[in-house]
Amino acid sequence: MVDWWEDVWTLGIEQGYKARVSVNGSNNWAESGEVYTWAEVPVGVNAQAAVGDPTGNVKFGWGHGTNGGEGTKYKVEITTQAGVWPLVGDANYMGVETDFGATSTGMVVSLANRQYFARVMALALDGDSTHDSGWTDGTTSTWTAVVGPQEVGVVESSSTLRVRWVGNVGSVSNEGTTRYELRWKEDGAEDWVTPFVWKDQPPYELTAEGLTADTTYVMRLTAKADVGVGGGGGRSGRR
Amino acid sequence: MTLATVPVVVDPFTVYTTSATVGWDGNGNPVDTEYVVRMSANSISRVRLPRWNTRRGFIRRRSRR
Structure with missing residues (x-):
């Protein structure tokens, strides 16, 4: 049987940490490897391309929320049918995963005059998908412009x-x-x-x-x- | 008086979204040994070296495993 001590710390979301432990008064430290706290759901998903944007793009943005910051990766899915994920009928643009320097992304889509919905999740820094944030509610949408005859x-x-x-x-x-x-x-x-x-x-x-x-x-x-x-x-x- | 041994940190420790539990093995030290725990709060950047902050914690819980 081994004696085991624990100490609970309150930390920031999606940040890297190491721990050191020493006997009080000693300068001999035991050090852990680096670990990362888990991701939280990003906030404020919004359509950044106006309804009827004539470029053939849909563009969505979001905020880091309580996640750590610039290093956080996000996964974005876009669909034409609310609540049905990922995108049905246009596989080229489903499941895009990018390391965004800025918290927004644009995608060229193939259906004009169509409503597109987006949802976003933050990915855990440790690469373990069970520590990802989960999805935003996926209700944010925008429309692509209609193509003239x-x-x-x-x-x-x-x-x-x-x-x-x-x-x-x-x-x-x-x-x-x-x-x-x-x-x-x-x-x-x-x-x-x-x-x-x-x-x-x-x-x-x-x-x-x-x-x-x-x-x-x-x-x-x-x-x-x-x-x-x-x-x-x-x-x-x-x- | 004999010298205390260096504790052994189990790696990695347990983390969640806003908290972490740091555990260590006393490595033969008496049960009433007092420890100091420090947590680095390094930048999110994975290449920047951690900078140890000044927070210190003392034992809040002891268990056997």
Whole structure:
């Protein structure tokens, strides 16, 4: 049987420590190795890219909270479906883990006109995942901007103008239920013809019907943002 | 009077988010031996050498293992 003494110390979160023990009055110290206190949940997760940011990025930030400081690593997950982690359908950006000099990160995403949620955890300095902080609540979100109609083309006939387009720029596509609206009027007319036509599923094609032969029309095709400002696209056609 | 032996610190000691328990073996010293415990509060930087602070603690609990 071995005698064993203990002394409890109050310490800072996510910091490195060593202990020394000596018989009182002696200068012969026994020294421990360095250990690290565990991580606490970071605070203040916020969307740093505004709703409708046109760059194709979502950007989230957070605070160290009570964690030690610059050396703390954070793990970030982003999803398009609240409460479902990690990201479903776009594996390239899930489970990113970075040593952030600043407490924020940005990610390029592939779905335009879509809501993204983020959650963050602080990783324990000792590398033991059981000492990580746990996640923030994952309710912080932002929206990517809608992409305006691309590669717009018009097929003419004597009484119709059929408009075709695509809803992506490179690998960045509008979310699948993005609504597109097509309006038109005779060139020089003040008011748009009503009712207009719209579509929210591919293939992306809408037709202005009942037109007058040999007449110039102005057409406006718009992708509607679910939140924020819509992306426009205009086109003139001569029927 | 014989000299006290150097205690043996078990490495690593137990830590949580805001507290740590430092334990050591008396290494043959009498049970009433008084010890001094110091804790380093070094920077979070893993490359900076620890700087021992001036806090001292005395035995609060004794157990057998």
